[in-house]
Amino acid sequence: MKIAITGKGGVGKTTIAGLLARTLAADGCRVLAIDADPDANLAAAVGIPTDKLAQLQPFSKMKQLAKQRTGADQNNGGLYVLNPRVDDLPDSYCVEHAGVRLLMMGTVEHGGSGCVCPEHTLLRSLMKHLLLERDDVVIMDMEAGIEHLGRATAEAVDVLIVVVEPGKRSLQTSTQIEQLAADIGIKRIAYIASKVVDDTDLxxxxxxxxxxxxxxxxxxxxxxxxxxxxxxxxxxxxxxxQSQMAAVKTALLQMVNTSKHSIADIRG
Incomplete structure (x- = not known):
């Protein structure tokens, strides 16, 4: 199951991403949490201790790794591999806490606009691997622009969750997100209401x-x-x-038509 979570800054999407990751992990699922927001705070929302957090580095900053994997560090006249091997990277560069493994992507410059730098190539290949080839439950904390996603990976997203709070700016951002999602072919979009005071807000x-x-x-x-x-x-x-997030988890699993058999497949 592959879930992307987005929304206007400050609505609580990172908190919700962390809660959902921990809730699914506590239920026995193999969870891979992806911090794909430049304002990276998912580690704290998952509860990763400071000493473990110090081990995390965004893939976008791993210039030498990107050059090695793409062959850009070789004397090849500026040519390099556009589909580098990345299948070993999630397990090698994640940190784990309470059953949740966390990766930090970092900023993709000009997402989808044709940047062909080694770092961007590595990130795109890694995102494709995470969405298309991993059996884990993947929870991605995205920025509102969902720029880490492209047409090649959009179909692998089971649900794009848009977090909204009572307020016009949050609603305007949600409309923009839906338009971006439609442009790259994301078909399933669901909403979570955040910072709800009473039934009037709902x-x-x-x-x-x-x-x-x-x-x-x-x-x-x-x-x-x-x-x-x-x-x-x-x-x-x-x-x-906690009980509200448990209800969200149940509704989410029902939405993606996850059977008991498929849940068993993603439990550790």
């Missing part, structure tokens, strides 16, 4: 986004807000959002 969002698939919501919580401030992991702190 009604506002559902009225503003009619005929959409809603996976659930997370209530506004001062405790949840504080975890974002201090970098702690919401999954490790009791709160209503």
């Amino acid at each position: 009604h506002y969002l559902q009225q503003a986004l009619p005929n959409k698939t809603w996976l659930g919501h997370l209530s506004y919580s001062a405790r949840l807000r504080d975890t974002d401030k201090d970098g702690s992991c919401a999954f490790d702190i009791p709160g209503a959002y």
Whole structure:
């Protein structure tokens, strides 16, 4: 199962990505969390300790690795391999915590616009491998531009989750995201309402986004807000959002028609 999560900055998408990754891992799934947001904060949302976090480096910064894998470090007149081997990289460069393995992608410059630098080539090949060839449950925390995705990998995304909060700017961003998703062929889009105070907020969002698939919501919580401030992991702190995320997980699995057999295939 391959899930991409996006939304306007500040709506809580990284917190939700971390909660969903930990919830699925606690259920026995093999989870690979991908931080594909330039403002990388998914490690904290997953609960990765500081000492482990120090071992993480974005693939976009691994210039020597990119040159080695693409052959750009050889004297070949500027030519290099466009489909380098990457299948060993996820296990070699991830950090693991509570059943979740985390990779940090880093920024893809001019996503999809034709950049042919070794780093971009490595990232595109790695993303293709993660979405098309891995059996893990992949949870990707994306920026609003979903620029790490392209036409070659969009069909592998089972669901694009758009996180929205009650507010016009969040809704405007969600419309832009849907347009970008349609352009690259993502067919399944679902919504999660975030920072919901009461039923009035839910009604506002559902009225503003009619005929959409809603996976659930997370209530506004001062405790949840504080975890974002201090970098702690919401999954490790009791709160209503845990049961709400469990409900989101159930709706998500139903949406992608995951059978008991396929769930068994992705459990460790």
